[in-house]
Amino acid sequence: xxxxxxxxxxxxxxxxxxxxxxxxxxxxxxxxxxxxxxxxxxxxxxxxxxxxxxxxxxxxxxxxxxxxxxxxxxxxxxxxxxxxxxxxxxxxxxxxxxxxxxxxxxxxxxxxxxxxxxxxxxxxxxxxxxxxxxxxxxxxxxxxxxxxxxxxxxxxxxxxxxxxxxxxxxxxxxxxxxxxxxxxxxxxxxxxxxxxxxxxxxxxxxxxxxxxxxxxxxxxxxxxxxxxxxxxxxxxxxxxxxxxxxxxxxxxxxxxxxxxxxxxxxxxxxxxxxxxxxxxxxxxxxxxxxxxxxxxxxxxxxxxxxxxxxxxxxxxxxxxxxxxxxxxxxxxxxxxxxxxxxxxxxxxxxxxxxxxxxxxxxxxxxxxxxxxxxxxxxxxxxxxxxxxxxxxxxxxxxxxxxxxxxxxxxxxxxx
Amino acid sequence: xxxxxxxxxxxxxxxxxxxxxxxxxxxxxxxxxxxxxxxxxxxxxxxxxxxxxxxxxxxxxxxxxxxxxxxxxxxxxxxxxxxxxxxxxxxxxxxxxxxxxxxxxxxxxxxxxxxxxxxxxxxxxxxxxxxxxxxxxxxxxxxxxxxxxxxxxxxxxxxxxxxxxxxxxxxxxxxxxxxxxxxxxxxxxxxxxxxxxxxxxxxxxxxxxxxxxxxxxxxxxxxxxxxxxxxxxxxxxxxxxxxxxxxxxxxxxxxxxxxxxxxxxxxxxxxxxxxxxxxxxxxxxxxxxxxxxxxxxxxxxxxxxxxxxxxxxxxxxxxxxxxxxxxxxxxxxxxxxxxxxxxxxxxxxxxxxxxxxxxxxxxxxxxxxxxxxxxxxxxxxxxxxxxxxxxxxxxxxxxxxxxxxxxxxxxxxxx
Numbered sequence: 001x002x003x004x005x006x007x008x009x010x011x012x013x014x015x016x017x018x019x020x021x022x023x024x025x026x027x028x029x030x031x032x033x034x035x036x037x038x039x040x041x042x043x044x045x046x047x048x049x050x051x052x053x054x055x056x057x058x059x060x061x062x063x064x065x066x067x068x069x070x071x072x073x074x075x076x077x078x079x080x081x082x083x084x085x086x087x088x089x090x091x092x093x094x095x096x097x098x099x100x101x102x103x104x105x106x107x108x109x110x111x112x113x114x115x116x117x118x119x120x121x122x123x124x125x126x127x128x129x130x131x132x133x134x135x136x137x138x139x140x141x142x143x144x145x146x147x148x149x150x151x152x153x154x155x156x157x158x159x160x161x162x163x164x165x166x167x168x169x170x171x172x173x174x175x176x177x178x179x180x181x182x183x184x185x186x187x188x189x190x191x192x193x194x195x196x197x198x199x200x201x202x203x204x205x206x207x208x209x210x211x212x213x214x215x216x217x218x219x220x221x222x223x224x225x226x227x228x229x230x231x232x233x234x235x236x237x238x239x240x241x242x243x244x245x246x247x248x249x250x251x252x253x254x255x256x257x258x259x260x261x262x263x264x265x266x267x268x269x270x271x272x273x274x275x276x277x278x279x280x281x282x283x284x285x286x287x288x289x290x291x292x293x294x295x296x297x298x299x300x301x302x303x304x305x306x307x308x309x310x311x312x313x314x315x316x317x318x319x320x321x322x323x324x325x326x327x328x329x330x331x332x333x334x335x336x337x338x339x340x341x342x343x344x345x346x347x348x349x350x351x352x353x354x355x356x357x358x359x360x361x362x363x364x365x366x367x368x369x370x371x372x373x374x375x376x377x378x379x380x381x382x383x384x385x386x387x388x389x390x391x392x393x394x395x396x397x398x399x400x401x402x403x404x405x406x407x408x409x410x411x412x413x414x415x
Numbered sequence: 416x417x418x419x420x421x422x423x424x425x426x427x428x429x430x431x432x433x434x435x436x437x438x439x440x441x442x443x444x445x446x447x448x449x450x451x452x453x454x455x456x457x458x459x460x461x462x463x464x465x466x467x468x469x470x471x472x473x474x475x476x477x478x479x480x481x482x483x484x485x486x487x488x489x490x491x492x493x494x495x496x497x498x499x500x501x502x503x504x505x506x507x508x509x510x511x512x513x514x515x516x517x518x519x520x521x522x523x524x525x526x527x528x529x530x531x532x533x534x535x536x537x538x539x540x541x542x543x544x545x546x547x548x549x550x551x552x553x554x555x556x557x558x559x560x561x562x563x564x565x566x567x568x569x570x571x572x573x574x575x576x577x578x579x580x581x582x583x584x585x586x587x588x589x590x591x592x593x594x595x596x597x598x599x600x601x602x603x604x605x606x607x608x609x610x611x612x613x614x615x616x617x618x619x620x621x622x623x624x625x626x627x628x629x630x631x632x633x634x635x636x637x638x639x640x641x642x643x644x645x646x647x648x649x650x651x652x653x654x655x656x657x658x659x660x661x662x663x664x665x666x667x668x669x670x671x672x673x674x675x676x677x678x679x680x681x682x683x684x685x686x687x688x689x690x691x692x693x694x695x696x697x698x699x700x701x702x703x704x705x706x707x708x709x710x711x712x713x714x715x716x717x718x719x720x721x722x723x724x725x726x727x728x729x730x731x732x733x734x735x736x737x738x739x740x741x742x743x744x745x746x747x748x749x750x751x752x753x754x755x756x757x758x759x760x761x762x763x764x765x766x767x768x769x770x771x772x773x774x775x776x777x778x779x780x781x782x783x784x785x786x787x788x789x790x791x792x793x794x795x796x797x798x799x800x801x802x803x804x805x806x807x808x809x810x811x812x813x814x815x816x817x818x819x820x821x822x823x824x825x826x827x828x829x830x
Contacts, residue, residue, distance in 0.1 A: 015745075018771045097793035103782060105792055112804055113774065195804055214626075216805045237827040244829035330430075355822050356433045359528065367518060367825030376830070377520055377821065378512035389527055389610055389818040390631045391805040403804040406792065407770050410782025412652040414659035415791070 032162030111137030447577030526552030
C-alpha cells in the first residue's frame with residue numbers, strides 16, 4: 001500500500017472513530033494488549049530479523065533500544081491496558097453559555113482526527129502511541145525508522161487483530177510501509193489529511209519536521225535544561241538536586257545540561273560540586289565544562305563555544321557563573337530549548353523572578369528538572385514533551401490529543 | 416527604526432510585562448482610551464491624509480473601512496475601556512497536583528510573549544488588537560497595510576502616550592514602520608522573537624502567512640459556511656435561518672455561502688427559498704447558483720466549478736442537493752474552511768450525526784451561523800476567529816492569547 005492510499009484510509013477511518021463509544025474503545029485496547037501477548041512469538045521473530053540486519057551498522061545503545069524480549073512485550077501490553085483505565089478526554093463540555101434564552105453554546109472537547117507519529121528505533125513507541133491516539137479518539141498513522149520496521153509491522157498486525165476482535169476497523173491504527181525519506185515528507189505535507197504530526201526522536205528529525213511540514217506539528221523532546229544555584233541556596237539541597245538532575249538518567253530530555261551559579265556562592269559551592277560529581281564518583285564521573293570565572297575556582301575542561309547550546313545526553317555538565325538572578329534568567333531564556341529549568345534558592349523574591357521570567361514549559365523551585373513527565377504531572381501517560389507554546393506545552397497526555405469545537409443548539413435562533 | 420530593531424525592543428519589553436500587575440494594566444488601558452479621545456484631532460488629520468492618498472486607487476468599500484470620524488474614535492476608546500473591564504486571563508492555576516508530599520505542581524496560564532498582528536486597512540484594528548494583547552500580558556507588534564499607515568501611526572502614538580502616562584513603557588505597543596512586503600516577511604520569520612503571528616485580513620494575506628511563516632501562526636477568518644436543510648426540517652425555521660445567515664451581513668466570515676438541501680424536502684423548500692431570497696427582495700436579491708438537481712426545481716444560475724469552494728462575501732448562495740445527512744456531512748467536510756456550519760432538522764439522530772461528524776470550529780443545530788463571534792460566545796471580545804485546530808479554534812478571546820507553564824515548587828525534591 002502506498003503512503004497516499006494509507007492516508008486516504010486514515011481519513012475515512014476518522015469518520016468512523018467519532019461514532020465509537022468509550023466502552024468499545026476500552027474493550028478494543030484490552031483486546032490489543034492481549035493480542036500483543038498472544039503474538040509474542042511472531043513479534044520476537046521479526047524483532048530478531050531487525051536486530052540481525054542492524055548489527056554492525058548501528059551502535060550498541062541503538063541495538064539495546066531496538067531489542068524486544070518477552071518481558072518487554074508484556075510491559076507494552078501492560079502499558080496499553082493502563083491507557084484503557086484512564087478517563088476518556090473526548091466529549092467533555094469545557095464551558096457553556098446561553099446568550100439568548102434557548103440558545104445553548106457548549107465548548108466541547110473532540111479528537112483532533114488523524115494523528116501521525118514519526119519515530120525512530122524504539123518498537124515500544126508503536127503500541128504506546130497507538131493506544132494514546134485511539135483512547136483520545138484519533139486515528140493513528142505510524143511511521144518508524146527502517147531499523148525497527150519489521151518489529152513495528154508485527155506489533156501493528158497484533159494491534160489490528162485486537163481491534164478486529166473487538167469489532168472495530170483495523171484502519172484505526174496504520175503503519176506506513178515505505179521507510180524511505182519520501183514517506184516522511186508525504187506525512188509532513190499531507191494537508192487536509194494529517195491533523196497533527198508528532199515527531200519523536202532526535203534533533204535532526206524534529207527540526208526536519210518543523211522546517212518542512214505544512215501540516216500542524218508539535219515539537220517534542222529536545223531539552224537543554226538549566227539549574228540556577230542562587231546566592232541564598234542551601235548548598236546541600238543544591239548538590240542533591242544537581243546530582244539527581246545530571247546523573248540519575250543523563251540520556252533523557254529532562255536531565256540537566258547546564259549549571260548556572262551565582263558568583264556570591266560559587267567559591268563555596270563549586271569545590272563541593274566537584275567533590276560530589278567528579279571526585280567521589282567511581283563510575284561515570286561528570287566532565288565539567290567551565291566558563292572563564294568557574295575555571296578560576298575549580299579544575300575542569302574550559303567550556304567551548306557550543307557547550308552552552310548542547311544537549312549532551314551524557315555525563316557532561318556546562319557551568320556558568322552569573323552576577324545576579326536576573327542575569328541567570330536572561331542567559332537561560334537565550335540558550336534554553338524551553339523544556340525545564342530550576343532555581344535553588346531560599347529567597348522568595350528570586351523564586352518569583354525566576355518563575356515569572358523563565359520562558360519554558362516547566363519551571364522548578366527547589367526541585368529537580370527530572371520530574372517533567374506525564375506520569376509525575378498527573379496526566380497518567382505521555383505522548384511526548386512539547387517544547388513549543390501553542391496548543392500543548394510540556395508533557396502531552398490524552399487531553400492534549402484533543403481539540404475542541406463549539407456545539408450550538410437553538411430553536412430557530414437568528415442574529 | 417528598522418523592523419529588526421523594533422523586534423529587539425519587543426523582545427526586551429516581554430521581560431517587563433511579566434512584572435506588571437493587572438491593576439496597572441487596567442489603569443494603562445483606561446489611559447490609552449483617554450489618549451485616543453485627547454488626540455482625536457491629530458488622528459483625524461492623519462486619517463484624512465491616508466484617505467486622500469488612497470482615493471482613486473482603492474474601492475469605495477475600502478475607503479469606507481479606512482475612514483475614521485470623531486464617533487468612530489470614540490467607539491475605539493470605548494472598546495479599549497471595555498477590555499479593561501474584562502477579567503485578566505494571566506496567572507490562573509488551571510490544574511494542580513502533589514505527586515509527592517510537599518512537591519506542588521501548578522499548571523498556570525501565562526502570556527505568549529510577543530504577539531504580532533498583520534492587518535490591512537481598518538484603523539480600528541490597531542487599538543482593538545493592542546488592547547487585547549496588553550490585557551492578556553503580551554507585547555504587541557502591529558503591522559498594517561500601507562493605506563492605513565498614517566492613521567495607525569497616529570493611533571499608536573496616542574496609545575503610547577497613554578502607556579507612558581500610566582508609567583509603563585511605550586514599547587509594549589509597537590507599530591512596524593516599513594509597509595513593504597519585506598517587513599511582513601521579517602515578522603513571519605522572526606523565530607525566537609515573535610511567539611504568535613495573527614494575520615487579519617483577506618485570503619491572500621492569510622495563505623501567505625501560513626505558507627511562509629516559520630513562527631507560530633493562527634489562521635483566522637476565511638469562512639465558507641454551510642447550512643444543511645435536513646428532510647425533517649421545519650420549513651419556516653429553515654427559511655428564517657438561511658435568510659439571516661445569508662443576508663443579514665454578507666461581507667462577514669460567519670455568513671452562509673453554501674446551502675445543502677436533502678432531496679426529500681427540496682421540492683417543497685426550494686420554491687419557498689427562491690420566493691424569500693430572490694422574488695420578495697426589492698433590494699439585494701440573492702443570486703442562487705444551483706447544482707444539477709436544484710436547477711430542475713427552480714430557476715437560477717447553474718453552479719460553476721468553483722462555486723462550492725468560494726467565499727462570496729456577497730448576495731450569492733450556492734445550492735446543492737444531497738441524498739442523505741451523511742452525504743451532507745461528507746460534502747461539507749470536503750469543501751468547508753472549518754469555520755461554522757449549521758443543520759436545520761427535527762431529527763435528534765441527524766443532529767447528532769451532524770454535530771459529531773462535522774469537523775469545523777462551530778457546529779449549529781437549528782440556529783444561524785451568524786452567532787460565531789467572541790461576544791456571543793461569552794469571551795467578551797475577539798482577536799479573530801481561528802479556523803485551525805491547534806491551540807485556539809473559533810473565536811479567540813483573552814484566554815486564547817495565553818499559553819501555560821508548569822510551575823513546580825519543592826523543598827529539595829529529587830526523583
